[in-house]
Amino acid sequence: MLGATFTDIAIWVFYPFNGPIRAKIKLITLPLGRIGEHIGDWEHVTLRISNFNGELWRVFLSQHSGGEWIDACDLEFQEGGGSNKPVAYASLHGHAMYPKPGLVLQGNDGVGIRNDTAKIKKVFDTGLGYEVIAAEYGGEGGGVVEPRWVNYFRKWGPKIDYSVEDDVKRIERFLFGALKRAFVNLVKKIPDEVYGEDGPTGPKLNGNWAGDEK
Template identity: 50%
Template sequence: MEDLFRAYAPYLYLHPDEDYLPSSVDWFFNNGALLYKKGEESTPVRIEPGGANLPKGGDPAGLYWLNLPADKGGRDKVSHGDLASAEAYVHFKPGVENGMFTDIQVNSCQFIVDVWMFYPFNGHATAKIGFIKRVSLGRVGEHVSDWEHVTLRVRNGDGVLDKVYFSQHSGGKWVDASLLQFVNGNRFAWYSSRNGHAGNNEPGLHLQGPGNGFGIRNDWAWSNKVVDTGARFVVVASEGEAEAVAEPPWLSYESKWGPTKEYDTTAEVRRVRKFLLGKLKKLLDKLVKVIDEVYGTDGPTGPKVKNNWSGNEA
């Protein structure tokens, strides 16, 4: 299974202007990430290597969450990630369509191979509004920890890559293998959008929102900021006929990887709105509803809590 992954392992390309890079989970823990508990916010605890002291099991009351270091210097350092430590977290699972496929998930802070990548921080959103190509939306879109993934669907009969799923914020899309950009043999490009880290199979711009040339920007581009997932990966879970692996303690942490949204979307947009002309103000107002749909208001969860961990991609 690992050899199969190496044959198709994607190259993760960050945007050339990306400020919030991925890191390994251990780098995040070792550089001061903190575990908070409701009612004891004044005494957060450092996270032990591998997440050994993280609570296990469900947390319906939202008692626990992770956050950046408390000091400004530590927060700044950790929020920008560490490309040198970044690694893909791989989950092998049986195919869900009549057993004809094997899925590999790769986590990028997430083939039927699932491949997950971790980012300590998700940066602020920008928008295109009318003739204004790029408008910063203040703190909108910011949150601690970000898990993104691609899923590689491989045919069991001949081991051929059939299609790839790219996660994009709260959703994603399947892309046929014929539409991938192959970089090195059978290995393809996985583009990560600037600040938001949504995945895509090609560079370019996509706007999320009402349409007609305005919306939240997703910018993808090639750069020399790249992670070779085939060279830097850890198999964290396997199911079905794949050999069982020892799962890291942090994988069983089911509470939030970041606090609930720490800003008021309406207030942040209002700061931007006052600099726009009348018609553009109305366009921006239409984006407010879209913003929370795209980014959510709660802290992010880890890979094992996602519906697609054991089920099919949407």
């Protein structure tokens, strides 16, 4: 919230499972075994609303360890009846949020980690079923009693370390020349925390709970 100019409404969604990542090596898509899997995944969307006219100004879409602000004019909105509900697309397996369907590649030159989204009939309308869990800017909690789980500060999933060397070597055997070198370089850039399962902490431990989105 910026002074009295805007009000931010953060919408948190819990996914029970985060699936394995997939790599794109030029024209080839490669499943990477168990790399990226973990139990529990918290993602969120923040609506920034003008306090002067109640209009949606911008939307923050969480993406892995960061995210991006999207102006309202660049968003899609729910179809039918002049809806004012913005649409976000959650990526396959990873649940990172994007404003448009399609492929977002974490990498460059056609080599990287795939974030795939698509327009489908199945949607999750957060406006149909939600619970207000906190209103810290409303003075004394804004009359909202926080559910007990909000103050659960441990991990929402187990920590499991496992070796992925066999998966990496298996994939390397099918690649040659420049493709193999590109794959090896990509594997070196994957964060260490992806090589194992480690559940996330809850919303209250996220930096945006008491500060601005980054």
